[in-house]
Amino acid sequence: MPETFRPKSDFLAALYERGFVHQCSDPAGLDAKAADGSLVAYIGFDCTAPSLHVGSLVPIMMLHWLQKTGGKPIALMGGGTTMVGDPSGKDETRKLLTVAQIDANKAGIRKVFSRFMTFGEGKTDAIMPDNAEWLVKLNYLEFLRDVGRHFSVNRMLAMDSVKLRLDRDQELSFIEFNYMCLQAYDFVELHRRYGCVLQMGGSDQWGNIVTGLDLGRRLGTAQLYALTSPLITLASGAKMGKTAAGAVWLDADLLSPYDYWQFWRNTEDADVGRFLRLFTTLPIAEIVRLERLSGVEINEAKKMLANEATRLLHGEAAAAEAAETARRTFEEGEAAETLPTFETPAADFDAGLGVLNAFVRVGLVASTGEARRQIRGGGLKVNDEIVTDERATLGRDALLANGAVKLSLGRKKHVLLRAV
């Protein structure tokens, strides 16, 4: 938190002390606005994927804190803007999605929000409009005359998102060039409809958001504010949330609560404190205590992080189960019943199931070829025994007391294959 600025409002105080603030157009002005307890703010979410992933958690948490400190969050679905595609931070043109894809994605994304905030009709209840509501029916000529005339192409060309493409001689289509105009218009529209005065987003959204402030001023809205969060990277420099296994999805169908818990449990030491602030709601004093742990002890902090983050997203029961599964798997070394489980007909075991295919079937490896390679590298285990023979088969005698075999890839990935 900057020495020169001590927020008086609970909202900004929370955001600053937890590390959510990268840039803010007018901290003092916004603070005053937030302090009187009527702050309405929005964040837009594109519908480009079937679910949100951890990267979106930062903005979601900002809305969470907004509501918790007496404000009204608006989670804007980008059903309309996704039809256009945001060029910000992208060095290539986005593929245009069909309306059907967008709708399907939107449905998947919606689910997550209710876990982080309360929706309803009340003063501080969150709402979730879709900008398709007003963007789809915009009349091109009217839009140009009423809104378009306020945009300076000179200034748009100077924006980072545009300049980057131009400097690199990379194509920037007209449709993408329009994106920021639509987003700016969203902001004004949300101000008119809901009295929204603050737009938040990732740091790559700064230009788009400020364009909205500017448009608001020209169209005579009240003072609008912009606030962006830093891009969250790992201490080791990598982008967060992108593993080879794919994105860390927030949808339980795409990434199980157990795997989600594991994702947080494996946080790098140097990131623990920062992540506890950003991704849990633990009191700062508690976080300070946890992040001071060193050596082996910091694992306690990581478990806390995993528990809290999983609890927020998937609920108390799922978090407790994931924690227990992890404890039994890693600390007791047993095959917990609650490990991710796959089923196969018992007859397969009677006939003798090839190890190679067994590992492919549960998705631990992508092909029998990869299975062979992993065996050569000593990476596969059946019931905790390293597999040495590619041609080994699993018979009924491989089944443990619980009627399943435990298959492992490396030390961390374990699943059960159950005979049914």
Added chain:
RNA sequence: GGGGGAGUGUCCCGAGCGGCAAAGGGGGCGGACUGUAAAUCCGCUGGCUAUGCCUUCGUAGGUUCGAGUCCUACCUCCCCCA
């Protein structure tokens, strides 16, 4: 419209005299060391019913015993001139 250049292992970047399942790097995965961490070191990084077979170098043809490599057409992207 004219001239020049480029598209390589479906993660990315990038070498590639006509014998190539194709150098190297990043990333990723696995192993060792640890604490389910980081750093470091080592191995692997097309598919299969596997001592062999099949499919890969923008697309489609052609030359050749043999084509990522040569020829033709087409597609896409970039640069220069108009």
